[in-house]
Amino acid sequence: VKEDGDLAVAVFFFPQGNAAAMKDIKAIAAEVTAKRGISIIGWREVPVNLDALGKIALTSRPDIEHLLLARPEGMEALQFERQLYLCRREIEHRTKEVQSFYMPSFSSRLISYKALAMPAALRAFYLDFEDPDYEIAIALYHQRFSTNTFPAWPLGQPFRMMCHNGEINTVEGNRNWMTSREEFFSSPVWGDDIELVKNLMRHGESDSASLDHALELLILSGRSPEHAMCMLVPPAYRNDADISDELRAFYQYIRSFSEPWDGPAGLVFTDGIKLCASLDRNGLRPSRYKITDDGILYIGSEAGAVVLEDSTIVRKGRLGPGQMISANTATGEFKYDRQIKDELAKQQPYRRWIDEQQLELSKFVSPNAHVPEIDFAPLELSRQQVANGISLEELDMVFPPMIKGAQEAVFSMGDDIPLAVLSTHPRLLYTYFKQLFAQVTNPPIDPIREWAVMSLGAGLGPERNLLVETPEHCNTVSLDSAILFEHQLEKIKHLDEHGFPALVLDCTWPAASGAAGMKVRLDELCKEAEAAVQQNRNVLILSDRGTSADRIPVPALLAIGTIHHHLNRIRMRMRASLVVESGEVRDVHQIACCFGFGATAICPYLGYATVRQLVAADAGKGKLDITAAKAMSNYRKALEKGILKIMSKMGISVLNSYQGAQTFEAIGVGKEVVDYSFTGVPSKIGGVGFEEIAEESIIRHRAAFETAVASGATLDLGDPGYNRYRKAGERHVYTTEVIKNFHTYVKSGKPEDYEEYVRVALETNPVAIKDLIEFAPASSGPVPIEEVEPMEVIRRRFTTAAMSLGALSPEAHETLAIAMNRIGGKSDSGEGGEDPVRYKPYANGDFARSYIKQIASGRFGVSAYYLVNADELEIKMAQGAKP
Structure with missing residues (x-):
């Protein structure tokens, strides 16, 4: 070894006490490195002090060894680093069945020392730190306590290239999208070894570990650390009037093929030469820096993390939202946010690429609401409304506030009706899904005061190879809002000449085939979507406009989830956008569900038709006092505000981070449905299968199309009483009778009045899961007192x-x-x-x-x-x- 760059060190965490596994892994490592011409200098047992560990860490500790490797003669430093990465990936692939094996680092530039120990114990544990000759240019140190994953040695930070203070709220979607993008992976950097860099995301790892995998791949594929992090955790730019047009074009470009890893993030990262730090778009984690007169950059979340003499500090500050700082140890140069971003913006002619390649839908069709010339006839509209579960209650309570004030309806807290799986009424599939929300470690954001960092924009069209840059990467249809008006969707259906051939998939099934027909149709839709993508159709429109007396609508959520996951499984999801055209989707939760399970854009056509119906019915009454076009615009604004609110509850700022993130939990959905249509979503108690879901759709369809109606009349939409108690509607816990008996007891205090209150309160059918609990008598008799x-x-x-x-x-x-x-x-x-x-x-x-x-x-x-x-x-x- 003539110089530092000739030596590489791979850190191995072997399963404790498993000599056979260690022998096998070492043999694989020798074979893999030899194949790439990399010589093994030797193995080194890392000296450690076990007294520094606690009981759990001691029990689970790995056997730690270093593998010393020599750079082949004539191999450039960066090429050596890439070959080491490929060695590690091949070893990982070949040892994936070995439990408790991990390689924290495998590099000529970086070496990882981490332990499941209290921060102060790290130095005491690794005796290497006592060596006075051990010198470094960059040190990353992160005191992390696990919040969402059980503490484990491999999950300690830093990871291979970064430390992350915060939480990636969209990680499930980011992992899925990254896996889908692997279909397109190709690069002159990796050549025939490209298969080794795939299967990047692994089950059971933390959000930070997944982000680190993505960062490492982008950097080793040729991007600078600053560029790679801007792709993964970009700043807010849409409403920033202070950035240059070139920089705006750069952000627009990367948004075309990479969604943000969104959530609070204080990040420090390095490729072994540059040390960089950045913050998420909201600045939800602190990051302070100081530069001393001896040329050292200190970055930390706390001002007093390192005690420095004030007289030695030449510059200090803190990073703002989306900002970045870097230090280059090779050149000694410090760069601040504006210089970094300006240089990134000039790497390629991004503005010319955007102007030449990206289509803005608003330039082809008006972004404003447009009342169609032909609308539903009154009877047909009522049939469609009943078939899709729209009730008088919604017309009275849900739609008017959206039409008049562009706001969601406000109700008092508390939901005292049964869970959908326990209801005797046919409930829409969306009601089986509950939104997740951010908790203490990853705080939500305020969609009203922080609107400037939020966006509901989207892009239609295929995605490209993440590892390279070409003008075609931004060849998309840009949408200002992913909630479409009907006339906008009609234009999208006819963009073939611009390179965006769309195909409408009929999301209905024959009524004659009964409940079994729905699952058959789902299977057919998967095959049709797959064939369409193979024929280069890059916009698939999932439409239930074919609903009629003979055809039943497939629940839109089921259709989007099924097709999204099918295309994901066959690695074709990134070739096409999925647009939902549904009569069933009309409120905020329903739209959020569809976005969360993979929809790129949504057109709630029956919602718009219902808005126009209500405005027409109000003519001359003055209750709404609004035009149809303005009402439609307000309705969409209400939906947009609601989606922003739901995203903000998870700390998510950008819609394309929310899309496919599956930030929901199912209650009462069976395993076969989850595995097929909602893969990865928690559903702890099981529940309804495809047949039950189909039966509920059939009940609504029969009510819509098998009910006799007098000439000139329309169907009665009914009032299920979900929001307000109705005698013939959904049962509520707090009925008039329950409240009356409660007051009687409170006033009298008589035991018999209390017993009557309890009888009335408990005689209802189960409402919550806890109502199903039954106490089984002990088989061995009473427990001794x-x-x-x-x-x-x-x-x-x-x-x-x-x-x-x-x-x-x-x-x-x-x-x-x-x-x-x-x-x-x-x-x-x-x-x-x-x-x-x-x-x-x-x-x-x-x-x-x-x-x-x-x-x-x-x-x-x-x-x-x-x-x-x-x-x-x-x-x-x-x-x-x-x-």
Whole structure:
């Protein structure tokens, strides 16, 4: 070894105590490196101090060894680094069945020392750090405590090229899209070895590990670290008036074929030569830097992470949202955000490429609402509405606020109707899916105040090879909004001459084939979509406009999920965009579901038709007092605001990060449906299969097309009572009878009145999963009383729900606290504070202090005195009560 670049070190985490596995892996490593002309200098057992580890780390620790390798004569440094990467990937592929084996690094530039240990113990664990001759140019150190994954040695940070403080909220979608893009992978850098770089995303890894895989591949494929990170975690640019036109074109270009890995992210990353740091578009993690007079750049999340003399600091600052800084150890040059971004923007003629290749739909057809010349006849409209589950309740309560104020309808909190799987009414498939939301470690964002970093834009057309850049990469149809008006979709259907041949897939099935026909049609749709993509159709429109007396609509969510995952499985998803044209999709949750399971754009045509119907019916009454075109525009604005709100609850800013991210959990959907149509979505209790879903569609279809109607009349849409109680509608927990009996008992206090209240309250059918619990008698007879906990001990576990002063009257709030203190339980103050008078016992011995105190951002009444008068603190995140 003549110089540093001639030596490479591969770090191996072998399964602890597994000599046979170690021998096999070493043999594979020798074979793989020899095949690439890389000589093994030797193996080195890494000296460690096991006393520095805790019990769990000691039990799970790997046997750690270094493999020392020599660069072949005449091989350039970057080529050597790429060959080492290919060696590691081949070893990974050939050892994928070996449990607890991992290679933290395999490089001539970088070496990873990480451990499942407290931060202060890292130096004590690795004895290499005691060597005074050990010198480095770059050091990345990350004190990370696992939040979404169980702590494990391989998941420690830093990873191979980066540290990540934060959370990637869209990681499931990012992984799926990256896997789909592998179909297009090709590069002169990798040549015939391209297959080794595929299967990049692996099950069971953390979000940070997945991001690191993507970053590493992009850098080794030829992009600079700064360029690669801009592709993966780009800044917000759409509403930034201060950036140059060249830079805007650069961002537009990368958006054409790469969706953001979205979420809070403080990132420090390196290729072994450059050290860089950047922040996510919202700046949701701190990143501070200082440069000293001896040319050292310090970057950290905390200002005091490294103690420096003020006299030595020549520059300091903090990164803003989407900003970046870099230091080049080869040239000694520091670069700041503007210089980095300007240089990236000048790499290629991005503005010319965008102007020549990208089509803006708004230049071909008006972006404004347009009332069609031919609309549904009244009877046909009512049939379509019934077939798609639109009710009078929606016409009365859901649509008017959207039409008049461009806002979603607002209802009081609490959903007391049964879960869809427990309902006796035919419910739409969307109601089986619940939205996930960001929690403490990955905070949501505010779609009202932070609208400038959010976007509902989309692009139609095929994607290209992620590893290279060509003008054709931005050959897409650009949409300002992925929620389409009908006339916009009609134009999209006829863009063949511009290189975007579309195909409409009929998402209905023959009524004569019964429930079994739906699954048959889904299989056919998969084959039709596959054939269309093979014929270079790059826009597939999933339409249920063929709904008629003879044909039943396939639930749009089922159609999009099925086709999206089928094309993913056969690695063809990136060749075409999927557009949903549905009569069933008309509210915010339904649209969010379709986007979440892979839709590129959506046209809720029956929603628009219903809006026009309501405006026409209001003519001369003045209740809505709006034109049809304005009503349609408001309706779409309400849908857009709702989608932004849902995205923001997950901390997601950009729609193409949300698309396909599957940020939902299914409740009551069977395994066969999940595996086929919603792969990867949690559905813990199982539930309905294809037949049951089809039967619910058939019930609606029969009501729509087999109901006799008098001449000139329309169908009664019915009122299922989902939002307000109706005697013939969906059952509610809090009925008039239940409330009446409750009041009777409260006033009388009689045991018989309480028993009547309980009888009425419990006689309803199951509403929630917990209602299905049945206690089975012990087969061995009663448990001996001495083995049962005393009542006083059991009561300590009782807590009241957090209800703040204001939501409850002062008397009720105080009474709950006294009651729980009397029985030894815990009352929760809620977020509204508490009168300090209650912190001391009353003269009669009662104590009105709440055991649990809640803290919420922006709330009043939280003081040091309030906090010390708590036995337990509950921190409430993102409830949005105050700015």
